[in-house]
Amino acid sequence: MDLSTHYLGLALRNPLVASASPLSNTVDGVRRLADGGVGAVVLYSLFEEQLRREAAENARLAEMGTEAFAESLSYFPAEAEAEAEADGSADEPSPRRYLSLLERAAAAVEIPVIGSINGVTPGGWTSYARAMQDAGAAAIELNIYYIPGDPHITGREVEQRHLDILSRVKDAVTVPVAVKLSPHFSSVGEMALRLDEAGADGLVLFNRFLQPDINPETLAIMPDVYLSSPAEARLPRTWISILRQHLRASLAATTGVEGPADVIKYLLAGADVVMTASALIRHGPAHAAVLLDGLSGWMARKGYPSVAAVRGMLALPADTDEAAYERAGYVRAMQAANSSRGPW
Template sequence: MESCVAAVDIPVIGSLNGASLSGWAETARRMQETGAAALEVNPYAVPGDLGVPGSAIEERHVEIVHAVKDAVSIPVAMKLSPFFSATGTVCHMLDAAGIDGLVLFNRFLQPDIDIETMLVRPAVTLSAPYEAGLARTWIAILRGHVRASLAATTGVETGADVAKYLLAGADVVMTASALLRHGRSYAATLLADLSAWMERKDFATIDDFRGLLAIGTDVHAGDFERAGYVAALSHAKETYGDFLVRA
């Protein structure tokens, strides 16, 4: 961390994953001491114990927030899984616990099966734009309902993908897969494409359109989503024909 901070002129955000509350806190403290401007805590874990209730997993996330926030004075964000039973409730819990940012969503590494050797193989795949829909949906729902900043991750391949996340209400848009595919200089391409789109749409600043397509705070999110579901089915029928089986 220290060498990275010394090598660049931009703020460096440290990402950490821990196993115990004391480990989370101590690692966070050391990263702040070595120059991190902010932290992203990443509680990457697949709950394999079938006896652990969802409420215990949610409470563990809150405990991690308290432990890290008590250990440092810099901003702290949490990278979330998309697999909570009530994502909105969890986000409200973390917001109340004092988290400064929510990163939506983490991508779990899912192994593959080799049917010839009959072995489980590790698999690391880069994200694709089609995966961004879930994160955009929740950012649009959460915009205006939480104090924490909203960071978008997953499925950012083009400037258009950046614009979509910003229209949904993201404060920050992140990408790793696009840079791994195209190289570090591709970041400039993303920014140039976003600027060109903004010029075509007569937006002078990002704040002119950030959250323009978020779900309003006076709109019932459930009703909004239901209307979207019905509209999607109608569009699918127009596109693919009457594929619905009626009882």
């Protein structure tokens, strides 16, 4: 059974990719994911805020040392590390630690290791993608997590921000670049096309927005990170099915993968790869083998010799009226619910 596939121009042994998560915080974690069977690993995300903080700290240290010998400037990063150890902030991975981890992880496994940057502004921090490339990243994933809280920001401004960030990173690197996209654009399809035309090598559908919750007893705002469920897969699966015939870029599915059936559904919709973090966190990296064995068993039962033979079988044909198709599906679902369950 041929499970091999291509993503971002990279040859993968199978279409299962471990998406960014705490499981890839260490070289041992990356190695366990690779041993579990995944085709590639996306390293946990490095945040724009961390890069800006380090740049500010290095500038502060440089200012303090302006009267010292020039050679001493090379010791500033080590001094900053020592301060971080002293104040306890060393638990938060720094950009230097990230590059070190990326370099060691890429050398430790035979599968592609993809670097991840999480940011919201098209600033100079995007050049850090080049450092990731030099450290051994096979590709870069841009996780653009942005909620325009200012109600005066227009939709076009939000869209342009994504395009500007992509352009900055593409200018900095030669490795492939994927954009992890939000589902909350007024026209997801047009945004996908614009990113494709701007040079995105892949799109990851979709980013999950993990907003804080409210505790009514303590009257406090509290962070709330929860793992995804299969019910959340329907939205990205729908858009992958719609976009499959319209893009040059690779399509990565993420969110809602728990069992082999979820992987299969995404492939049938047209995904080049299927990413998962929640299932691997719940069940451990060895769960990758369960997902892949289930995929192989299903392919054998159905008589499909390769992933390529499965991919996109249920994607919408290019000449389909997508809006009419989706509207018809919605109406059928609502009518079926009303007839089988009665009043809600």
